[in-house]
Amino acid sequence: MAWIFFIPTDIPYQKTKKEDPLDILKKRFAEGFITKEEYEESKKILKSDN
Template sequence: MHFYDGHFGGMHLIWWIIWIILLAWIFFIPTDIPYQKTTKESPLDILKKRFSKGEISKEEFEESKKILNSDN
């Protein structure tokens, strides 16, 4: 039985397509991993990051921090 005489050439292509689809599904489809711990940032952490990036001024930071601390 000759596998490369034209009878099974298409099957080789089909397996490549199946592997490419499988790898794309594994790596590119975003899904949540079960039992994965997700840490949510607190509003104060977000505020600190914005201040460190320079998105807000010191006055805005202090005012927002005061508002956040008064809620607790």
């Protein structure tokens, strides 16, 4: 019974990390889905929304 209290909290399937929009943008650029120009423009837009 004691092992129930010692289960690690960051088991990948237990938590879903919500990705930041800028992280998603960086990933899309790195994977080649968008051009540098599209990346820079989108980055400006995302940063101006804050």
